[in-house]
Amino acid sequence: MAIWCADLALDRWRHSEGCQRGEGTDAAPLALITETAHGPRIDAVNQAARAHGIARAMMLADARTLCPTIEVRPSDPAGDLAFLERLAIWAQRWGPWSAIDPSDGLLVDVTAVAHLFGGERRMLADVEARCAARGLHIRTAIGPTAGAAWALAHYAGQAAILDPEDDVSARLADLPVAALRLDNDVLLVLKRLGLKRLGDLAGIEEGRDRKGHNDIRGRDAIHRRFRNRKSPAANPLVRMDQLLGRVPEPLLPVVPITAPMVQRRLVEPIRHRQLLDTVVADLAEDMARTLEARGEGARRLQLGMWRVDGEVLTRDLEMAAATRDPSHICRLFADRLDDIDAGFGIEMLRLRASWSQPLALDQSDLEAAAEQHGTSLAACMDRLTTRLGRDAVQRPVPRASHIPERAQSWQPPLEPEPAEQHQLAFHTRPLKLLDRPERISVLYAAPEGYPRRFSWRGQVCEVARVEGPERIAPEWWREKGSTRLRDYYRIEDEAGRRYWIYRNGLPTDGRGGMPDWYLQGLFA
């Protein structure tokens, strides 16, 4: 369904003046003008002025020569557009979605809707009645495509209805080519080509000229003539196809967006700052809930305060990033409320988020939940790894090797353990292993080979008990040939200190001189 507000600018002006059509100020010739570089130009004229022969797009100077008494008012195209947007949303009462057809029309999708209003004819009557009640002079039409409805609304008289079963091209054949929603220069070209009616164009497309002779070059010729025009408004063939529904015509629907708004009416007008802060905090909480429900955060907030004497005080707030943190909002507003003059008291407060942006929901009480129930292992490991680094948080895992320090490797804490062959626990291993075996100086060696007394880190150990040797040969397949074997001893000194020491090599292995002794591990 197409709705054409034929006199939108003047209807709005009449509404603002509060006069009926053809009465009061409207009875005299009047024009709405815009200032252009070449002087004032007429945008819209009323009935009385039209009777004097004044038309839109005329210069005001020319109009004055025709009718010296013409009144002028500035036109308001931006206001017209805004009104049209509101009207488009209002028009969704007749269909699920509507689109603006600039500059003065609406398109409403009424597919399978008309029966709700008692048929298409009665629906159009309803549209006209309601628009007339709003003081709008409109023309409506229903067509199978948006283009057809538009053409009928503009050029086929009042309340035209085109059934899809009808022959669309035949029904529209008599309409002028201007019904194709084309630009002015294209219309001029078509006029010069002698194509004045839609039927002419359709005939050429179908390969017939007006006399019924076959001429398949017609469409090719027009196609060639407009081959550079990609925009539908500049290409009559595309418009024609859209009109007949051969190609789709996407429309941009109007979606109403309501700004989140919360308000508090107060039983008792407040006059003190402390109470005002409390109410603002309540409003901020409400606003946070409202925004959270919509998954949005506010960029701009407007706080309106209605005083008892009818004065309205407003304070605006704009945030650098979308937020809905109530305490943040309160803190920001606290600075803006210092110069409020409450007068006899403020009786209503309203907080409105006039600009909001999508803001994903987040779990704001993550810390609180962690405080209460503790963190999960993964979260704990994340925190540790973030602060201390990946290498600092690790888990020891076994590795297939005989060499004690190679028999264990480290991996990130939450990775699964690698598969391993079960290790035979013939020998006790120390609880802690030094990063690098430390050399000990043997003060007195027993004839059996192990030291009876040695010093390590400046302290002397008298070995009281010993177990060993446990001989661990080097891994010849990966180490140099000169690597010496190790004889490990588990020892305990007289004070009960238990260590794991080894002799690196044998005196007679021919891989160096006398072997050194090292301390590698600490038993519990």
Add this chain to the structure above:
Amino acid sequence: MDTSTLPKAAELAVRAARNPRWQPDAPMPLHSEIFTPATQAVGAGAAFAFAQDALKGAAGDAASLEERSILWVQDARAIKLGGRPYRAGLPEGLRHRLIHVAAKTPEDALFAMEEGLRCRDLAVVVGEVAGNPRALDFTASRRLTLTAEKHGVPLLLVRLDAQADLSSARMRWRLTSAPSSPPRWNIAAPGRASWHAELFRARAHPPGEWILRDEPERLAAERVQKAPAPDHGDLVRGSGARSLAAL
């Protein structure tokens, strides 16, 4: 000050009597400190023994505790002095559950311990800090105690080569190694770990000394009776290091 709220001397005596001596199966407080020399691994060993004992004691949710991880936090100096954990030497049930944190500074170690205490999926946190770092003051220790008690994760803080300065730990031990009992089949070999433990401050127990033995199934404790002070007759007692002439 209202003196009526303070306990009377007689009550104190009764309270001391009510506080039982520490036993291995006594409930473990959530924050304990163990002072050990850095050249011995007794601290970590005893910590694991205590922890295992306590975990066994918590029979109710034993199944859930069974698979919870254990966090072992060391600062760089502790690693340098005492080495890193060695998987093959860990108690059998704890090997696959250990997570090791090598913190560079004591501050990082404290952070890691606190984060570990906050984690509900950890069975126990063992910390190892060398010396008396400035960061580990009474406030930090109180913080650890509160966190541990809030979240119910026990902390065993091993202090290597440290003075027993101010701390809010509920139980403070001083441990050194003790000669082990000889194994049955080779009396010349070192046996299972045993420690000389001195409980010098505890909230629920009077101080005392024990020889702890890490038995396969449990922690055995054997009370050390202090030798009675030698009788010096008429000599002035308690002169300490001062000259007798000064008295």
